[in-house]
Amino acid sequence: MATIRLDVVSAERELFSGECEMIFAPASMGEVGIAPRHAPLLTTLKPGEVRARLPGGEEESFYVSGGILEVQPHVVTVLSDTGQRAADLDEAAALEAQAAAERALADKQSAIDEARARAELIQAAAQLRAIRRQRGR
Amino acid sequence: MAGARDIKNKIRSVQNTQKITRAMEMVAASKMRKAQDRMAAARPYAEKMRNVIAHVSAASLEYRHPFLVEREMKRAGIIVVSSDRGLCGGLNNNLFRMLIRQMDEWRAQGVEQDFCIIGNKGASFFARFGVNLVGQATHVGDAPAVDTLFGVIKVVLDAYTSGRVDRVFMIYNQFVNSMTQRPVIEQLLPRESSQEEEVGHYWDYIYEPDSKAVLDIMMTRYIESLIYQAVVENAASEQAARMVAMKAASDNAGGLIDELVLAYNKARQASITQELSEIVGGAAAL
Numbered sequence: 001m002a003t004i005r006l007d008v009v010s011a012e013r014e015l016f017s018g019e020c021e022m023i024f025a026p027a028s029m030g031e032v033g034i035a036p037r038h039a040p041l042l043t044t045l046k047p048g049e050v051r052a053r054l055p056g057g058e059e060e061s062f063y064v065s066g067g068i069l070e071v072q073p074h075v076v077t078v079l080s081d082t083g084q085r086a087a088d089l090d091e092a093a094a095l096e097a098q099a100a101a102e103r104a105l106a107d108k109q110s111a112i113d114e115a116r117a118r119a120e121l122i123q124a125a126a127q128l129r130a131i132r133r134q135r136g137r
Numbered sequence: 138m139a140g141a142r143d144i145k146n147k148i149r150s151v152q153n154t155q156k157i158t159r160a161m162e163m164v165a166a167s168k169m170r171k172a173q174d175r176m177a178a179a180r181p182y183a184e185k186m187r188n189v190i191a192h193v194s195a196a197s198l199e200y201r202h203p204f205l206v207e208r209e210m211k212r213a214g215i216i217v218v219s220s221d222r223g224l225c226g227g228l229n230n231n232l233f234r235m236l237i238r239q240m241d242e243w244r245a246q247g248v249e250q251d252f253c254i255i256g257n258k259g260a261s262f263f264a265r266f267g268v269n270l271v272g273q274a275t276h277v278g279d280a281p282a283v284d285t286l287f288g289v290i291k292v293v294l295d296a297y298t299s300g301r302v303d304r305v306f307m308i309y310n311q312f313v314n315s316m317t318q319r320p321v322i323e324q325l326l327p328r329e330s331s332q333e334e335e336v337g338h339y340w341d342y343i344y345e346p347d348s349k350a351v352l353d354i355m356m357t358r359y360i361e362s363l364i365y366q367a368v369v370e371n372a373a374s375e376q377a378a379r380m381v382a383m384k385a386a387s388d389n390a391g392g393l394i395d396e397l398v399l400a401y402n403k404a405r406q407a408s409i410t411q412e413l414s415e416i417v418g419g420a421a422a423l
Contacts, residue, residue: 097288
């Protein structure tokens with residue numbers, strides 16, 4: 001029986017790569033089943049399970065929390081999201097990052113000026129140079 | 138023998154320091170290997186993404202995604218990727234120095250700047266530098282998770298979409314090999330659209346729900362993966378730099394110990410000679 005190549009990748013790692021007979025995925029507009037020589041398709045995924053029927057009848061399944069599905073006649077790629085993704089969760093994370101920045105700004109003493117930071121950096125660089133020279137000696 | 142005992146104590150303390158630096162060197166070496174694996178693991182995602190984006194943006198010509206459109210630069214957004222911990226040689230300082238040069242250049246051109254900082258070292262440095270900080274993520278750890286970066290990424294992307302910043306740059310340490318790490322500034326947004334690879338025959342995807350919605354999500358995920366990749370690469374650079382710095386420290390400690398042992402032997406010899414001559418002198422006086 002004809003097979004189709006499936007790659008499941010997330011930003012952090014590759015989850016699966018291999019030949020399959022049939023793939024089922026939770027597309028955003030309804031579950032899709034993909035057999036070899038499927039027409040090119042690009043769609044977003046809902047949270048759910050991607051199932052792959054391997055040659056020999058075994059089944060592999062992966063939970064995805066969303067992502068993108070790309071189908072070409074001989075290769076299917078699932079670009080899985082990492083972690084929980086939802087608009088409001090992202091929003092919360094963004095607020096947290098901003099709050100961290102504000103805290104950091106509030107912490108700094110107002111009088112400390114750029115010049116001092118610059119001076120420290122120059123000093124550090126000079127130290128580094130000196131160390132290198134010493135080592136080369 | 139007072140001088141000799143002092144020297145002996147000093148030798149012992151240097152030996153203890155050397156033990157620590159040697160242990161840190163080995164820990165950094167093993168962490169570096171893991172970080173390199175993580176770098177390699179993150180690559181396929183970005184590559185796949187790039188391919189599909191190239192195709193989608195070539196196919197749906199009527200829709201120009203905002204992430205691809207050039208604007209005149211009045212305000213730049215900068216993502217600074219730094220390490221969480223120190224003792225890694227000049228890694229962070231080199232990065233900051235390069236960034237400061239670039240900042241001066243922008244300031245001369247009248248470009249304002251917003252900063253987003255990843256990593257403790259960058260946070261503590263820029264807290265004193267008086268920059269316009271809009272987002273911050275610290276304690277990213279040795280194995281950075283994408284989740285910890287969502288916040289900063291969204292702040293930056295929102296600033297770009299809303300038109301507050303006109304360009305987004307990212308600065309991080311590129312991992313060339315275990316001996317070399319190079320600070321680089323990369324332009325994240327707008328992305329240069331790739332015009333290469335004219336396909337022989339025309340084909341297009343079936344889009345669900347439509348090409349615009351898919352492209353929107355893809356672009357965001359793509360930028361996220363680039364930032365993640367930079368953070369992972371910076372982490373590998375950090376470990377490599379630490380490994381080299383600690384190796385140098387261990388070597389220096391070794392040199393110091395040799396010198397001290399020499400001084401100790403001389404002091405011992407001198408005290409013996411002195412005692413002998415005192416005995417001889419005493420005997421002669423009788």
